Amino acid sequence: MVAAHETTLRELLEGAKQYRVPLYQRTYSWTDAQLDRLWEDIRKLAEERVEDPRLTHFIGSLVLAPSPTNGPAGVSEYLVVDGQQRLTTLSILLCAIRDHRAQHEDPDHRDRINQEYLINKYKPAHRLKIVPTQADRPAYEACLDATPQAGGTDRVGAAYRFFMAQLAAVDDPDDPLDMERIEAAVISGMALVSVVAQAGDNVYRIFESLNNTGLKLTQADLLRNYLFMRLPNRGEAVYSSLWFPLQQQLDSGELEQLFWLDLVHRNPEVKQTDTYTGQQARLNGLHTEAEIEAEVRRFCRLGALLRVILHPEEEGDPEVRRRLARLNAWDTTTAYPLLLHLLDRREQGTATSEQVAAAMRYVESFFVRRLLIGRATANINRILLRIVTDMPADLPVDEAARAYLSVGRKHYASDASVREAVRSIPFYLNGRATQRKLVLQWLEESFGSKEPVASDTLTIEHVMPQSPTTEWRQILSEDLQGEESFAEVHEALVHTLGNLTLTGYNAELSNSSFLVKRAQLGKSGISLNQEIAAQKRWGRPEIYARGDALAERIIAYWPGPTEEAGNRSEVPWDVMNKALAALPAGSWTAYGDVAALIGSHPVPVGARLASHPAPNAHRVLQAEGTVSPGFRWLDPARTEDPRDLLRAEGVEFDKYGRAGQAHRFGAEELAQLAGMPQQDASGQLLRPRSRRNDLLDDRFVEQLTDLQDAQVVVGTLAVIEAWTEMGGRLLYGSGGETSCFLMARGKDHELGNIWPAAIYPSGKFEIVFQYMSIRTPFDDIALREEFRQRLNELPGVQIAAAKLALRPGFPLDVLVDAKAREALIEHLGWFYGLAVQPGT
Numbered sequence: 001m002v003a004a005h006e007t008t009l010r011e012l013l014e015g016a017k018q019y020r021v022p023l024y025q026r027t028y029s030w031t032d033a034q035l036d037r038l039w040e041d042i043r044k045l046a047e048e049r050v051e052d053p054r055l056t057h058f059i060g061s062l063v064l065a066p067s068p069t070n071g072p073a074g075v076s077e078y079l080v081v082d083g084q085q086r087l088t089t090l091s092i093l094l095c096a097i098r099d100h101r102a103q104h105e106d107p108d109h110r111d112r113i114n115q116e117y118l119i120n121k122y123k124p125a126h127r128l129k130i131v132p133t134q135a136d137r138p139a140y141e142a143c144l145d146a147t148p149q150a151g152g153t154d155r156v157g158a159a160y161r162f163f164m165a166q167l168a169a170v171d172d173p174d175d176p177l178d179m180e181r182i183e184a185a186v187i188s189g190m191a192l193v194s195v196v197a198q199a200g201d202n203v204y205r206i207f208e209s210l211n212n213t214g215l216k217l218t219q220a221d222l223l224r225n226y227l228f229m230r231l232p233n234r235g236e237a238v239y240s241s242l243w244f245p246l247q248q249q250l251d252s253g254e255l256e257q258l259f260w261l262d263l264v265h266r267n268p269e270v271k272q273t274d275t276y277t278g279q280q281a282r283l284n285g286l287h288t289e290a291e292i293e294a295e296v297r298r299f300c301r302l303g304a305l306l307r308v309i310l311h312p313e314e315e316g317d318p319e320v321r322r323r324l325a326r327l328n329a330w331d332t333t334t335a336y337p338l339l340l341h342l343l344d345r346r347e348q349g350t351a352t353s354e355q356v357a358a359a360m361r362y363v364e365s366f367f368v369r370r371l372l373i374g375r376a377t378a379n380i381n382r383i384l385l386r387i388v389t390d391m392p393a394d395l396p397v398d399e400a401a402r403a404y405l406s407v408g409r410k411h412y413a414s415d416a417s418v419r420e421a422v423r424s425i426p427f428y429l430n431g432r433a434t435q436r437k438l439v440l441q442w443l444e445e446s447f448g449s450k451e452p453v454a455s456d457t458l459t460i461e462h463v464m465p466q467s468p469t470t471e472w473r474q475i476l477s478e479d480l481q482g483e484e485s486f487a488e489v490h491e492a493l494v495h496t497l498g499n500l501t502l503t504g505y506n507a508e509l510s511n512s513s514f515l516v517k518r519a520q521l522g523k524s525g526i527s528l529n530q531e532i533a534a535q536k537r538w539g540r541p542e543i544y545a546r547g548d549a550l551a552e553r554i555i556a557y558w559p560g561p562t563e564e565a566g567n568r569s570e571v572p573w574d575v576m577n578k579a580l581a582a583l584p585a586g587s588w589t590a591y592g593d594v595a596a597l598i599g600s601h602p603v604p605v606g607a608r609l610a611s612h613p614a615p616n617a618h619r620v621l622q623a624e625g626t627v628s629p630g631f632r633w634l635d636p637a638r639t640e641d642p643r644d645l646l647r648a649e650g651v652e653f654d655k656y657g658r659a660g661q662a663h664r665f666g667a668e669e670l671a672q673l674a675g676m677p678q679q680d681a682s683g684q685l686l687r688p689r690s691r692r693n694d695l696l697d698d699r700f701v702e703q704l705t706d707l708q709d710a711q712v713v714v715g716t717l718a719v720i721e722a723w724t725e726m727g728g729r730l731l732y733g734s735g736g737e738t739s740c741f742l743m744a745r746g747k748d749h750e751l752g753n754i755w756p757a758a759i760y761p762s763g764k765f766e767i768v769f770q771y772m773s774i775r776t777p778f779d780d781i782a783l784r785e786e787f788r789q790r791l792n793e794l795p796g797v798q799i800a801a802a803k804l805a806l807r808p809g810f811p812l813d814v815l816v817d818a819k820a821r822e823a824l825i826e827h828l829g830w831f832y833g834l835a836v837q838p839g840t
Helices: 009-013 033-048 086-104 110-118 133-143 154-169 180-191 202-210 218-230 237-249 250-265 273-283 289-310 318-330 336-348 353-372 378-385 397-406 415-424 432-445 470-477 486-494 515-522 527-533 540-557 573-581 592-600 602-611 640-651 667-673 698-707 709-725 780-791 812-816 818-836
Strands: 002-008 017-020 057-064 076-081 192-196 459-462 500-505 729-733 739-741 757-760 764-767 809-811
Touching: 002 009, 002 154, 002 180, 009 086, 009 110, 009 192, 009 809, 017 698, 033 154, 033 180, 086 110, 086 133, 086 154, 086 180, 133 154, 133 739, 154 180, 154 573, 180 192, 218 237, 218 250, 218 273, 237 289, 237 573, 250 336, 289 318, 289 336, 318 353, 318 432, 318 698, 336 353, 336 378, 336 397, 353 397, 353 415, 353 432, 353 540, 378 573, 397 515, 397 818, 432 459, 432 500, 432 527, 432 540, 459 780, 459 812, 470 486, 470 515, 486 540, 486 592, 486 698, 500 515, 500 809, 515 527, 527 540, 540 592, 540 602, 573 602, 573 667, 592 667, 709 729, 709 739, 709 757, 709 818, 764 780, 764 812, 780 818, 809 812, 812 818
Parallel strands: 017 076, 057 192
Antiparallel strands: 002 192, 057 076, 459 500, 729 739, 739 757, 757 764, 764 809
């Protein structure tokens, strides 16, 4: 027998209890994708509970068994048979909430949350209420006790940093109750079914019965079954004439999406997981077969419209077809509720094709302008799901859509904001790579060229390169003013829109001088490149001037919000806070790096950190790794030296008090921490290409030879040859720069693919810790740490422990030294042996 009842985290954790994860259970393994889903559910529930505090959100079951030891007197002890990942995650989240509220509101929050939900204060032998597996325990206890090691690079630490970053991003200084609502949603709103076995019960049989449910019906399947259950007499005819054609137009996932979109038009808060229950509740109000048949007919009509949205080439009107295709290329489903509504309005005769196309243009402009100011994803789902129900009903659909998008904090950037952002925001680090390329592609089309842009052959080119040569340094140094450093100004300019263009010769241009680039760009036939080719030099004034010209073109091409919205200029301090909150212990960043991330300047960044609470502000240093003379703790009671705290966290300082550069996170790494999607170096970017001698790709060798000295080329090819001799394979990237991936296992291996490194002809040997962390056996952090330490034995290589979750690297010129090359080959052999025989 088992006892099952619905419960909350409050009920589970209050009182003297302990939940132990058995040693044979897998280690904590939730990734950002799972954490993000949970966080979004919590954030939304916190908002909904403002209207109804009784609301809960079901997150699954918890299977418990009484511990054989029964625990000490007064402590109820359980083994967690199933649900340990969920329970551990919620307790890590409580640690993050505790620390955030203690830092920003009242230090007493720490003791309160600890004693109520995290520890058994008066039971020292059973102090932890949740006891993870042994492998996870040190990292979990670091979070629980808020030590300097909290938030490390392991999965537990990553979850803690994820939640700290989310809390920092949503904490509104003008809303003193927002964190309280988040905490209440976690403690009282997360509903679970607790299944407690009786002593002696076979808990694994219970687990199997709960989870072994076979192939589940989709929500579309459930709704179909419900509808035809309601059609006992007309079912066969309705199925053959309506439902079967609908199924031929849309697959199962698209059908489910259709039924959800239909609900969103009535209630924008409905979750896609509640599609069946929502439709069933609505349809329960219908009583006759004729009414049910009419609903199936309506679904069939809407399905045909969704089919057009998914396949724009089937649209008859040229301008509507063009706008649909462009929104399709943007690759977001968030606009689907509005698109379905627009096409439905046109079919019903209450909107024209011209109005529908104009409304789509405003949505496209909304997307582009948000991307330009670094707000591509902020609340985008919530904004667009509500547009159908909230946009003005007394205006034509295009004007209504624009009016809705223009009011409130929707980040529909004004013309003034666009002008400012194009100069300062690191465009190349925002949004998805495909979206950045689309903006440049559409800008090129705005010139009215009769020849279509062959987008598949083009890549984004940095005119001033990311890795500047001595010649480029000289050009930019001429533009420095006052106490500006080269690194700060380069970081502030290199990723801005004014320095970017499209080319089919990205690898060939690479770090070439401006004279070489100017000649090549002038021959490209791309209008975007002609104004670059007309310049005699390329430094800050030229980048600013081109950015200003592009900003005016953007303003003319993509209409902004209504005049009533006003001209606003915002610095995305929330992006800064999110990145700093996720900055791991044992690392630091510079004021210039933060400024480049948010499109600001080091001086206002320093002023902001000196006057407003920000997570991990002590980890922001001057570019050379020293504490700013103007640094002050916001809490006047704090007097410790920031360097002492940084040392305790794992940052190394030299005798001059400078933090090691190996521990520094630059703007691009901060962008990863802030959740700005980066172009992935795995998956679809990997593809086999033609080989020379069945080993080397001609294009890779050609680029390597063009970009590197002969000694670097020889050393790099020697490492690649040694890799293949030990049994490794090679795969090559399909981007403009042909990267080479050292594959230890392919996708056909029973454990999936794995590779230790990627080699870039532009000069980087990249160690892919980020991808190793989810692949056997290097999902064990101890093995990744050993690999890091082995690599740090090489002269010229120093990879910080804080970068074990990223893709750090070292220059290819390290491989010129024969001893370094031999040592690297030895360490790669160690990696290969573990990868192909994980158990040895």
